[in-house]
Every structure is written in structure tokens, then in C-alpha cells.
Amino acid sequence: MGKMSAAVGSVATLAAEPGEDAFRKLFRFYRQSRPGTADLGAVIDFSAAHAARGPGPEAHKVVRSQLSLSSVSDHDAHRAGLQPVSKWQAYGLEGYPGFIFIPNPFLPGYQWHWVKQCLKLYSQKPNVCNLDKHMTEEQTQDLWEQSKEFLSCGSFQLWHLRRRLSMAQ
Template sequence: MGKMAAAVGSVATLAAEPGEDAFRKLFRFYRQSRPGTADLGAVIDFSAPRGTEPGARKVVRSQLSVSSVSDHDAHRAGLQPVSKWQAYGLQGYPGFIFIPNPFLPGYQWHWVKQCLKLYSQKPNVCNLDKHMTQEETQDLWEQSKEFLRNKEVNKRRPRSLLEKLRWVTLGYHYNWDSKVCRVPCKFHCLHF
């Protein structure tokens, strides 16, 4: 119980320090925790009824335009009809919408694969670019797929480039060091 109390205090301290990058500090806090030991009390649970969790009272139902996507188009993309989607937002964060699993059975894996195949390609920026040339990171999926098909699990084997991939920036290529965006477009960051 003492560890949990210390962790709660640590999260509060992280948010209170002025001039610090709160995202980076929180990321490090959760990353350094051993599996199953991180205090998740500050994490918003969209599945919890309002009022039972600390962050749940910030969760609000979002209304979606059912006519914006036809049922036929949704089905072609591997999605349930929009009328069946549940959408949530957060008070004070206009434009943020969370939609839990709008996919038809089996299509979630399809879109995960598509994201890894397509979004990891150039001109999108990823965490590997800082350590490798553009030619080495040109097509991570093709370079890694045979390696990943090998079912042999061996901790000593080197990881494929796809296994080393941690994030890809789509659109606004945000430089986390300088806090500057470049190449504006309509998307933002996709983290793995």
C-alpha cells in the first residue's frame, strides 16, 4: 500500500512542477514501473460509470452524426454502422472523441496491419529516423515481415525494425526536442 501511496504522490508532483514537459515525465513514470505495479488511479476509464473513478466525472457522451457515413461505406471499411458506435468526450477538451472498438469482427487486426505497413513508410517521421538513414527505414514492413513470421521465441535474437518502432508522426511532424511542428496537414501522432 505504501508503494501505491508514493506513486499517487509522484503523479501529483509530476503535474505540479512548472516549466517541465508533463507528457515526457508521465511517460517515463509509467514506463519505469514494473508490469502490474503502476498506479493507474489517474488514468481515465471510459468503461466505468460516471462518478465511481476520479477521472470518470470528466467523461461525457458525444453525439455522432449517423448520416455522415453510410452503413454500406462503413461495412466496406470494416466498421460497424455508425448508429451502433458509442462515443465519449472529455469536459474541457473540445474535439476529443473516444470510440471504443467500432470495428467488425476480424477487422481490428486488418487495420493494425495496415497501420504498420502504410504509416511507417516515408515521408512519415518515426523514432528510428534519429538513429538510421532514410534508406534503412524506407520500408519497415517489408524488412521485418519474414523475421516476424518466424515463430521461434528467443530473447537473444535481435529485434526487427518493426519491433523497435515506437511511434510514427502523421502530418504535423512534431519535434519533441524543440517542441516545433513542421509539414502541417490534417493528422497528428500515432503511437504504438
């Protein structure tokens, strides 16, 4: 899956224009940079967190998180497509209580299964969706089926092209 990273910045750095959230602003910044030219000073690379024990910009931010090995049995973890909890490596960030990063706890092939579950099941009501404030309840019913129809009819390429053009402006 490549490098897993998180951007951490000050509130001033994350100030966004009206109608634009902080994540979108950071996403656009890193997407528009030419390969190899982006300033990655505010990025924490969790794939290298094991080595970030000495001095350096990441060393003071990444901390090892302890997990309760008895919270999930190996049998239950396996049934859910997860490795045993004893094999997980968990990390946190100083100053961000409750944030835990677990690099790929999935058994081979189960990452795709859970991505599909998130898209197919968890987008259904009564779950809350980030589209709820922009669309009516009828429009957000069964988003999985709507997206399958949208992608299969070929209009996705046209939508994607329009979206890329609008983001470039």
C-alpha cells in the same frame, strides 16, 4: 481486448527526465507496479464510462460525444470493416477538445486488418514516422519488410532480452 484506459495527469506529474517523454515515464510507472498495487487514481477507465455518471473521480472527466450519423454511410463503414456509425459509442474528456474515444468500432476480425495496415502501409513514405528523426531515410524505407526479416531470423528474442535488461536499469 480488456480494459481500455487513458492516464491523465498534471504537467508536474508528467515531468520527465531528459531524453524521456511523458508517455514513457507513465508506462514505466504502471509496468513496474506489482499487480494490484498501482495507484490508478489518475486512470480513466472508458470501459466503465457508461456507469460514471454520478459522483466519483471519473464522472466529471468523461463526457458523451455526439457523432454525425450522416458522415459515413453504413455501406462505406461496412466496406472499411466498421460497424454502422449509429452503433458507435463516443466519449470525450472535459478540458481536452478534439479528443474522442470510440470503443471498438470494428466488425469482427477487422481490428487485426487495420493494425496490419498501419504497420505495413502507413509506415511507408511519404508518411511521417517517429523514427525519422533517429534514422536516415534509407533506414526507414519499408519498415514492414525489415521487421518481418528481423522477426523471422530469431534475432528478435535477443533484441527483446537486451531491451528488457536496459529498461530494468
